[in-house]
Amino acid sequence: MKYKLGCDLDYQVDSFSTFIFNFRIAQIDCQKIISEHLQLDPDVHIDEFAAPVLENRYFRVNVSPGTNLRVSYRAEVEMSHFYGDPNQIMEIQPAELPKATWPYLYPSRFCQSDRLVNLALSEFGGELMGYSRVTAICNWIFDKVYYQYGTSSSHTSAFDTATERIGVCRDFAHLGIAFCRALNIPARFVSSYAYGLTIPDFHACFEAYLGNRWYLFDATRLAPQNGIVRIGTGRDAADVSIATIFGNVSMNDMRIFIEHIPDLDCPGIPEPTTEAIAIL
Amino acid sequence: MKYKLGCDLDYQVDSFSTFIFNFRIAQIDCQKIISEHLQLDPDVHIDEFAAPVLENRYFRVNVSPGTNLRVSYRAEVEMSHFYGDPNQIMEIQPAELPKATWPYLYPSRFCQSDRLVNLALSEFGGELMGYSRVTAICNWIFDKVYYQYGTSSSHTSAFDTATERIGVCRDFAHLGIAFCRALNIPARFVSSYAYGLTIPDFHACFEAYLGNRWYLFDATRLAPQNGIVRIGTGRDAADVSIATIFGNVSMNDMRIFIEHIPDLDCPGIPEPTTEAIAIL
Amino acid sequence: MKYKLGCDLDYQVDSFSTFIFNFRIAQIDCQKIISEHLQLDPDVHIDEFAAPVLENRYFRVNVSPGTNLRVSYRAEVEMSHFYGDPNQIMEIQPAELPKATWPYLYPSRFCQSDRLVNLALSEFGGELMGYSRVTAICNWIFDKVYYQYGTSSSHTSAFDTATERIGVCRDFAHLGIAFCRALNIPARFVSSYAYGLTIPDFHACFEAYLGNRWYLFDATRLAPQNGIVRIGTGRDAADVSIATIFGNVSMNDMRIFIEHIPDLDCPGIPEPTTEAIAIL
Amino acid sequence: MKYKLGCDLDYQVDSFSTFIFNFRIAQIDCQKIISEHLQLDPDVHIDEFAAPVLENRYFRVNVSPGTNLRVSYRAEVEMSHFYGDPNQIMEIQPAELPKATWPYLYPSRFCQSDRLVNLALSEFGGELMGYSRVTAICNWIFDKVYYQYGTSSSHTSAFDTATERIGVCRDFAHLGIAFCRALNIPARFVSSYAYGLTIPDFHACFEAYLGNRWYLFDATRLAPQNGIVRIGTGRDAADVSIATIFGNVSMNDMRIFIEHIPDLDCPGIPEPTTEAIAIL
Known part of the structure; x- marks a missing residue:
């Protein structure tokens, strides 16, 4: 069973702030990540961590005050429970x-x-x-x-x-x-x-x-x-938590989506x- | 149905203390108080309050430090619910x-x-x-x-x-x-x-x-x-509360009893x- | 010191409902009620209660389903604390x-x-x-x-x-x-x-x-x-509570006002x- | 700084019970374990777990009903913070x-x-x-x-x-x-x-x-x-928890001790x- 999914997060950052994000899908045997794309605007440095089996794929970014941070994530995944x-x-x-x-x-x-x-x-x-x-x-x-x-x-x-x-x-x-x-x-x-x-x-x-x-x-x-x-x-x-935020930040918008990609294994919904x- | 009941409370009073007691049985139509006896040793002044129907029969006593206060209450009551x-x-x-x-x-x-x-x-x-x-x-x-x-x-x-x-x-x-x-x-x-x-x-x-x-x-x-x-x-x-206590007081002992008094109305238990x- | 005050409450009543309201000003010595006007639309029966000193001036109304109940209250009061x-x-x-x-x-x-x-x-x-x-x-x-x-x-x-x-x-x-x-x-x-x-x-x-x-x-x-x-x-x-509501009711609107009425006693604010x- | 320490735990076990104990001292660089002795009476099987740095040294024992389980632990440790x-x-x-x-x-x-x-x-x-x-x-x-x-x-x-x-x-x-x-x-x-x-x-x-x-x-x-x-x-x-217990168990006794072993490093207390x- 295949899905296409993602999220768009939009924050107004008013002080120097640190985000610990945790919205990427887990890298586990039953979730084969076909493709994955993460984009931050502005393109701040991502402090990423190795992800052993089942461990959460946290990543940290530090953002300057006065920034409008937009985070976009897209992935395709094949599930086999x-x-x-x-x-x-x-x-x-x-x-x-x-x-x-x-x-x-x-x-x-x-x-x-x-x-x-x-x-x-x-x-x-x-x-x-x-x-x-x-x-x-x-x-x-x-x-x-x-x-x-x-x-x-x-x-x-x-x-x-x-x-x-x-x-x-x-x-x-x-x-x-x-x-x-x-x-x-x-x-x-x-x-x-x-x-x-x-x-x-x-x-x-x-x-x-x-x-x-x-x-x-x-x-x-x-x-x-x-x-x-x-x-x-x-x-x-x-x-x-999807996002642990240290700093003075307000959320402007959050959008989440997931769609089924029909295939031979699961042609219907x-x-x-x-x-x-x-x-x- | 008649009962004989009572309690004995024994307190060690270490500072000037005020007690608001509330252990006397209610004076209500279905509880006819046949006899009632309240004794305090030492025989401190009882600050008593009128008891309109169903109102709690609080009374207040003030006790000097170093007192061993013993309170004894006995009553006989006839119930008719x-x-x-x-x-x-x-x-x-x-x-x-x-x-x-x-x-x-x-x-x-x-x-x-x-x-x-x-x-x-x-x-x-x-x-x-x-x-x-x-x-x-x-x-x-x-x-x-x-x-x-x-x-x-x-x-x-x-x-x-x-x-x-x-x-x-x-x-x-x-x-x-x-x-x-x-x-x-x-x-x-x-x-x-x-x-x-x-x-x-x-x-x-x-x-x-x-x-x-x-x-x-x-x-x-x-x-x-x-x-x-x-x-x-x-x-x-x-x-x-049976006793609301303001002051430094410890309880030495508390005994409560109630006995049924058989009568024609209720010869058994x-x-x-x-x-x-x-x-x- | 004199005030003019009031409130307008507007409810949508979807089932037979009982309201216990408590928004009228207290009838106490330091609050001399100069005038007072309470209006309900529709003009449902008010189940009112005597108000001894300091007691809350609750009143109850029962309202039929499908009613848009509008309550309006106005009072003038002279305070003398x-x-x-x-x-x-x-x-x-x-x-x-x-x-x-x-x-x-x-x-x-x-x-x-x-x-x-x-x-x-x-x-x-x-x-x-x-x-x-x-x-x-x-x-x-x-x-x-x-x-x-x-x-x-x-x-x-x-x-x-x-x-x-x-x-x-x-x-x-x-x-x-x-x-x-x-x-x-x-x-x-x-x-x-x-x-x-x-x-x-x-x-x-x-x-x-x-x-x-x-x-x-x-x-x-x-x-x-x-x-x-x-x-x-x-x-x-x-x-x-300003309004205790029993039934399926939603509030459309609530407005409260209070104005100072200047007088010799208090010419300013x-x-x-x-x-x-x-x-x- | 050296210490000698230990505990004696005594349980009455009334149903088949599992204990997860966690009272052994941690094996970490600043705690050099000079000697250690753990004894259970009766001598039930200890289900022990590897203890990576800082990890708790849990061990599990399963005990039959009707057992009086006595656990004794002794250790000598040298601290160097x-x-x-x-x-x-x-x-x-x-x-x-x-x-x-x-x-x-x-x-x-x-x-x-x-x-x-x-x-x-x-x-x-x-x-x-x-x-x-x-x-x-x-x-x-x-x-x-x-x-x-x-x-x-x-x-x-x-x-x-x-x-x-x-x-x-x-x-x-x-x-x-x-x-x-x-x-x-x-x-x-x-x-x-x-x-x-x-x-x-x-x-x-x-x-x-x-x-x-x-x-x-x-x-x-x-x-x-x-x-x-x-x-x-x-x-x-x-x-x-020192002991997580699954089963019908009551504690008879618990004794803990720790003594300082004077040495050149710490001759006094x-x-x-x-x-x-x-x-x-």
């Missing part, structure tokens, strides 16, 4: 979890799993363990939390959303992650471009570690899972699937 | 609610009903309106919140308990109140002596305004409803009832 | 506080004084007790909290503002109240019309009980104290004063 | 910060730096930038926060402590970290054995990244900085220093 049978995917017990997954068991800024343990046990403790339990979590969130723009803020956390029951994709992901961790399932945050959003924007969903893979879950049901092109991976939104989807 | 048929008790719409009930519609320190609206609608919005909806709230709390001493603090609020799902009688009452208010049902906090508690202590439950009466609810199910002898009534625990119970 | 010498105004110790002030010692929804005790003692414990200590609180808030529209929400509380240090008049009042209560000074919320606001709106400030009177404080410094015409009084904003101002 | 002149240590601007420090700029579970920005700027924005600014943060915490056992819980965060002003070493460290991050200074949590504590226990302090090194800070002033023998490093306490101390 692992598809699994949901019924065959087990939870891994703490006794067996690989060490690399441990950081994703602990609570983080927006996913206070330590305070959601009783709630998670009460709602999902009786569910059959495995992929279907995380599906139950996503269904619960989809059923009980209203999706509505402008109802949450950058401070809103899973603890808030558990009760306030309203938010956006980021809040849905945080709550899903917090529930998983509360049940000892490692879970992490994924920022992305997502095919099919009604209002084009960056998107957030999450991954849970099951059966020795990281499986993708999106409680918002706003995009087909194989239409989610990963940007960054982290404990929660705090780790994978991407559709939701009931298969389990994981990174390779 | 209104008993109603739960199926006949309707909710009163905001269009009709008496003004005196309005303060109990608003959020308070420990009952942040404004933040629980979506949760309350999601869980109880579909319930049949009326007494049974408040019963559903109590059942939900009883089923989903663990009752355990020492798990919450004096700062714990309904917003915390909604997710943390653990607490004591006070937390159960706060959550019940918050849910009711979020559904536009006036609700208020009741401090009490309660017959039948395994561990003798002051108790907390709540009232909801339905069908033109204040009906009593206790989500803990720790005492029969007609075994609850009211002390104070307020928006939440902040209003009806008080039992839980499925009737709706309200103050007269 | 008590003016005192700040240096002569003492704090009243808990041992002496009148019972009527006690409810304003306890924490409330937006003023969690119980959690601000150490902060209040650390910042203001060393201040000279009395009017000047509350002035110190107001100066602290004015110096340390940014006043900025749109930065806080209806859920924001004093506990948030103590650290986030940003908000609007309501947040300034809540923080002032919480600090006072944490220091055992009764304090309460005042909603008002306020002369001299740059952007006309309803205003919030607070009162502290000192020297046997309720003195007015406004940490925002946005209006002269004698330009504050009281609407309601309560524990915090939860008690004195009202100015800030360093005197202490209290209600009679 | 980098000592710098506080006046020469500058802050590094975001434009220059190494990428490895970025994760410690972001908010975490217990260090909500995103909500403390205004407070940090208000209190420390005017301070001279550099080592002395972090010293000012520590002095502020020492002066304004009461150190008292049992006053905070495992859920207490920097946002709470900023206002509640009471806590233990962990809370002091979280607040210091949150302030640093709010000022764009990378900061991280350090768990440790600490020489000189009045009540022997594990200890927590923090590091800030300044002048291209991680400098150690301890706002509690309970131990000399060169008496802090590092166990783990993380974003906050969530990352470096370790003393507080005003020098800046960093890891090599």
Whole structure:
């Protein structure tokens, strides 16, 4: 499945400012980057960092005061996820979890799993363990939390959303992650471009570690899972901000787009699937 | 139904201190006080206040440093609640609610009903309106919140308990109140002596305004409803503290007791009832 | 000092809805209402309530679906506050506080004084007790909290503002109240019309009980104290909402105005004063 | 400077349980481990992990139900920190910060730096930038926060402590970290054995990244900085729990000790220093 995607960001920079950007798509086995083009106007120096597998492709630019910074990014990518049978995917017990997954068991800024343990046990403790339990979590969130723009803020956390029951994709992901961790399932945050959003924007969903893979879950049901092109991976939104800005900056404009490129593999449009989807 | 009850409080007072006590039983139509005795040692002056119907019987004492203050209270009371048929008790719409009930519609320190609206609608919005909806709230709390001493603090609020799902009688009452208010049902906090508690202590439950009466609810199910002898009534625990203390004071001991006095009306022991119970 | 003031509220009502309004100015000794006119279009029945001294002048209206409700209020008022010498105004110790002030010692929804005790003692414990200590609180808030529209929400509380240090008049009042209560000074919320606001709106400030009177404080410094015409009084904003709405309603428009009517007593414009101002 | 240290942990294990322990001292250049001995009784299999520089030396054990697990750890260590002149240590601007420090700029579970920005700027924005600014943060915490056992819980965060002003070493460290991050200074949590504590226990302090090194800070002033023998490093306490336990386990006993071993380098007892101390 192939996508063409990109973003255009336009900032007014009023003081010397440093940006740490994180909007380029991840260089991982299941995302083959066919082409990629990044342009900044003015053409400031890009302080780039090596990107080991799954690591976020942060880059830093420093910008002089009085600059109108325009950032343009275009990429073509071919996706080839692992598809699994949901019924065959087990939870891994703490006794067996690989060490690399441990950081994703602990609570983080927006996913206070330590305070959601009783709630998670009460709602999902009786569910059959495995992929279907995380599906139950996503269904619960989809059923009980209203999706509505402008109802949450950058401070809103899973603890808030558990009760306030309203938010956006980021809040849905945080709550899903917090529930998983509360049940000892490692879970992490994924920022992305997502095919099919009604209002084009960056998107957030999450991954849970099951059966020795990281499986993708999106409680918002706003995009087909194989239409989610990963940007960054982290404990929660705090780790994978699209742009961390140090300085006096205001945003003039932000545009995001993603289009499907039909091919033999996927001649029609991407559709939701009931298969389990994981990174390779 | 008659009860004999009381408390003994023992404080070490290290600086000049003011106590506002609120542990005497309410003088209301359904609680006929047969006898009452209050003793303080040393015999400090009691600054007492008239107690209009349902108003808390606060009294204030000022105590010198170096005092060992011992407070002893004994009372005999005859209870005669209104008993109603739960199926006949309707909710009163905001269009009709008496003004005196309005303060109990608003959020308070420990009952942040404004933040629980979506949760309350999601869980109880579909319930049949009326007494049974408040019963559903109590059942939900009883089923989903663990009752355990020492798990919450004096700062714990309904917003915390909604997710943390653990607490004591006070937390159960706060959550019940918050849910009711979020559904536009006036609700208020009741401090009490309660017959039948395994561990003798002051108790907390709540009232909801339905069908033109204040009906009593206790989500803990720790005492029969007609075994609850009211002390104070307020928006939440902040209003009806047993003792508000200004000064450097430590508690040495606190003992609470309540016994049933059998009579013709109730020759056996008080039992839980499925009737709706309200103050007269 | 005389003012002419009013408001126009315009609502689209999409379901049967109940409004509890609270925007009429208080009928208190220091506010002599010269004239007052309230008009609703359509001319729905007003369910009005007697207004004892200082009690909020709530009124209720029920409105049919599909209505465009327009509410118009005009009043002329003559203010005559008590003016005192700040240096002569003492704090009243808990041992002496009148019972009527006690409810304003306890924490409330937006003023969690119980959690601000150490902060209040650390910042203001060393201040000279009395009017000047509350002035110190107001100066602290004015110096340390940014006043900025749109930065806080209806859920924001004093506990948030103590650290986030940003908000609007309501947040300034809540923080002032919480600090006072944490220091055992009764304090309460005042909603008002306020002369001299740059952007006309309803205003919030607070009162502290000192020297046997309720003195007015406004940490925002946005209006002269004698330009504050009281609407309601309560524990915090939860008690004195301008409009509590039950139903599916959206606001089309809201306009507030207040003008000074020059007279012999005050021929120029009202100015800030360093005197202490209290209600009679 | 040499220390002998260790701990004895004793657990009652009631269900099949997994422990992830993290109490062994870090293998880093400034901590030369002279000897080390770890013993478990019963002698269960230790699932150990390679420990790259600065990484936590987690190990996992699985324990059968009905076991009384006793863990004993002893080590001798020689410390050789980098000592710098506080006046020469500058802050590094975001434009220059190494990428490895970025994760410690972001908010975490217990260090909500995103909500403390205004407070940090208000209190420390005017301070001279550099080592002395972090010293000012520590002095502020020492002066304004009461150190008292049992006053905070495992859920207490920097946002709470900023206002509640009471806590233990962990809370002091979280607040210091949150302030640093709010000022764009990378900061991280350090768990440790600490020489000189009045009540022997594990200890927590923090590091800030300044002048291209991680400098150690301890706002509690309970131990000399060169008496802090590092166990783990993380974003906050969530990352470096001494024991993460999955299963039904209760602790019977916990003992911690650390002794100074006098030598030529340090013949007397370790003393507080005003020098800046960093890891090599």
